[in-house]
Amino acid sequence: MAMSSKNGKLFTEINITPLTDxxxxxxxxxxxxxxxxxxxxxxxxxxxxNSGISIEQKNATVSITKEGLMFxxxxxxxxxxxxxxxxxxxxxxxxxxxxxxxxESVKSSExxxxxxxxxEAEFKKLIVAGEPLSKKExxxxxxxxxxxxxxx
Numbered sequence: 001m002a003m004s005s006k007n008g009k010l011f012t013e014i015n016i017t018p019l020t021d022x023x024x025x026x027x028x029x030x031x032x033x034x035x036x037x038x039x040x041x042x043x044x045x046x047x048x049x050n051s052g053i054s055i056e057q058k059n060a061t062v063s064i065t066k067e068g069l070m071f072x073x074x075x076x077x078x079x080x081x082x083x084x085x086x087x088x089x090x091x092x093x094x095x096x097x098x099x100x101x102x103x104e105s106v107k108s109s110e111x112x113x114x115x116x117x118x119x120e121a122e123f124k125k126l127i128v129a130g131e132p133l134s135k136k137e138x139x140x141x142x143x144x145x146x147x148x149x150x151x152x
Contacts, residue, residue, distance in 0.1 A: 059093065059095070059097045059098065059099045059127070060072065060073060060086065060089050060090070060093055060097070060098050060099065060123075061073055061074075061098075061099045061100075061101060062077075062082070062086075062098060062099070062100050062101070062114050062118075063101045063102070063137075063141060064100070064101070064102040064103065064106050064110055064111070064114070065103055065106075065138050065141060065142065066103040066104075066105045066106060066138075068106070068110060069141070069142070069145060070082060070110075070114075071141050071144075071145070072085045072086065072089065073089065074140075074141060074144060075144075075148075076141075076144065076145040076148055076149075079110075079113055079117075082113070082114065082117040083117045083120045083121050086098065086117055086118060086121035086123065087121045090121060090122075090123070095124070095125070096122065096123045096124045096125070097123065097124065097125040097126075097127065098114075098118045098123045098125070098126050098127070099127045099128075099129055100114050100115075100126065100127065100128045100129060101129040102128075102129075103138065111128065114126075
């Protein structure tokens with residue numbers, strides 16, 4: 001629908017200023033009201049975590065599969081020999097730090113065994129990786145242990 005102006009020309013443009021004003025008012029109203037829709041329990045204190053910190057590969061790594069098999073830097077190890085294995089590799093490390101990578105289904109008692117062994121071997125820092133072993137990494141470790149067991 002075109003409108004004519006005083007000089008007889010057709011006015012075909014739409015003025016969107018009122019429409020923009022309405023949208024801005026609605027946006028401000030929603031920004032003010034939106035926080036009240038969130039149900040929040042103020043008695044709960046949410047812990048703070050560090051996010052996205054990568055783990056250096058030059059650290060010693062103890063991996064635990066869901067079956068409970070332990071590996072120190074990819075080499076299969078019995079839990080009883082874990083302290084001696086950690087002491088053996090400690091001298092080759094820049095910093096006495098240990099990374100524990102465990103499958104999500106591993107019981108915490110297995111991780112506690114690694115923590116106790118690290119304490120006996122006098123490691124200064126223990127890092128528990130926040131991600132489970134990938135299926136590919138777990139299969140590689142299991143294949144390596146089968147090869148080593150055949151050779152022994």
